[in-house]
Amino acid sequence: MTSAKPVFNFCSGPAMLPIEVMQQAQTELLDFQGTGISVMEMSHRSDIFISILNSTEQNLRKLMSIPDNYRVLFMQGGASLQFSAVPLNLMSEFRRAGFMNTGYWSQRAMAEAQRYGSTVELASAQSSNFKTAFAAGEVDIPQQLDYVHYTPNETIDGVAFTEIPDVGDVPLVADMSSCILSAPIDVSRFGLIYAGAQKNIGPAGLAVVIVREDLIRLDLPSTPRLLNYRIVSDQVSMANTPPTFAIYLANLVFQWLLRKGGVPQIEQHNIEKAALLYGALDRSKLFYNDVRAQYRSKMNVPFFLREETLTPVFLEEATQFGLLNLQGHRSSGGCRASIYNAMPKAGVMRLIEFLEIFENRYA
Ligand SMILES: Cc1ncc(COP(=O)(O)O)c(C=O)c1O
Missing domain, CATH: 3.90.1150.10 (Aspartate Aminotransferase, domain 1)
Incomplete structure (x- = not known):
């Protein structure tokens, strides 16, 4: 400064x-731990980058107590590409998903899902001009939904759920872009959590996906390879060149959080x-x-x-x-x-x- x-x-x-993270990145920018090169210039297949990737995943698992039956995926395209990836992977049985409409971002997620199947608006906060969310049991959940999607924290109107919605056996999908890592959550209550990185994780473009293993076998045949959770998971987030520097920075943020x-x-x-x-x-x-x-x-x-x-x-x-x-x-x-x-x-x-x-x- x-x-x-x-x-x-x-x-x-x-x-x-965090300023400490920026300073560490600055110190390591030209020479990462005596390698003589920047993380930005390293092969993603090199041992050293693979150890950064593993450490990033392990640190996130520790911070969020992610159970073993969940995979952690590092993907690209921010949170918005997950608006497509989620239906393309999860809308397999009924081709139908339910949405809680609490404002701009939940609407964007629903609009995108509509391109791949049918969507049901389970509840809407529109009548309050999006000044409210819903209590855990307030929303009725019909049968025959592939998943229920909600946005725990609506970034624009500043509205947040205080409890995890009760959706019975239907997988619950949450866009946690603006609240991930801000408070403890019970990951086992979710089928899938995703977040764009640029608020509580690191640089824009990176998206973190935490998905229950049994949900990643259900991809639609037309799902693009890089949006296919099964492929991304099998290839350990390396189905193509991952955003290496963003992953490294996310790890610095995770380490900072652990130190805190x-x-x-x-x-x-x-x-x-x-x-x-x-x-x-x-x-x-x-x-x-x-x-x-x-x-x-x-x-x-x-x-x-x-x-x-x-x-x-x-x-x-x-x-x-x-x-x-x-x-x-x-x-x-x-x-x-x-x-x-x-x-x-x-x-x-x-x-x-x-x-x-x-x-x-x-x-
Ligand atoms: C809750 C929420 N979802 C999705 C997005 C879109 O994220 P991205 O620009 O990474 O696609 C944002 C961006 O601010 C957001 O706040």
Whole structure:
């Protein structure tokens, strides 16, 4: 950091990475552990890269307590390509999947799945303007579904489930792009978990897939090779050249998280940061968040100004103050602070300080 004032990046993704990770990557960039070359320049078939890949998988398994009957796949195309891969692999018996509609990303997943089979909207939060999620047993699950898909954390509207939905014996599929590794979860409750890396894992483009073994034998004949979980799994994420540097960086993030005490520890940190920020918004007369309190996301905190014309002024002045990328998603406007694992409490405190300064000046 060369600037005199602290800079905090609240981007929703690609998001900030832990400073220690960036420094380690910088130190190792030109010469990885005495090899004389960068990880970026190494054969993916070399012993040294294969040991990085194995270590990345083992560290993720440790962090999430992933049971042995689940495979971990490192794939490409971000989370969005999983919107296609999931139906192409899992929609085999009934050609029908159920979706919980909690906003933008769950809708995108459902729209893509529709290209491969039929989709059923099991529940929709539209009537609340996507300010709510659903309780565990609130959604009825019909028979004859290949899977049920949901988005535990809707990144744009800042809405999060508090419990894993109860779907009986139907495999549950979760897009955990914006909440993976932020709090402990029981992986055995899921058929499949996927996440784009660029929030809590590492560089954009990489996607992590955690899939129960018995679900990866069901691929449709037309499934492209690189989207076929069976092939990717059999070839240990090397069905083609994997995103080697992104995998290496993900491993540095996993190691950082393990040093911090793992997911239960980071969850406490996340709870504290979110409580501080929502507390400040709730005290404010100018700023507000209108998500139903129990479903407020601890990762993405959208907020609005009661005097809307002040929004661009706020964003401009926040940038000057060193608080970057606070603009809301283009579909919803307003502001949004993404406070993933890597955001230190100091960043949240600095944002709260600026909210108060701005309010005192303009309200
Ligand atoms: C919940 C969720 N799903 C999917 C995506 C899409 O991810 P990608 O751009 O990696 O395809 C995002 C991106 O922000 C997201 O937040």
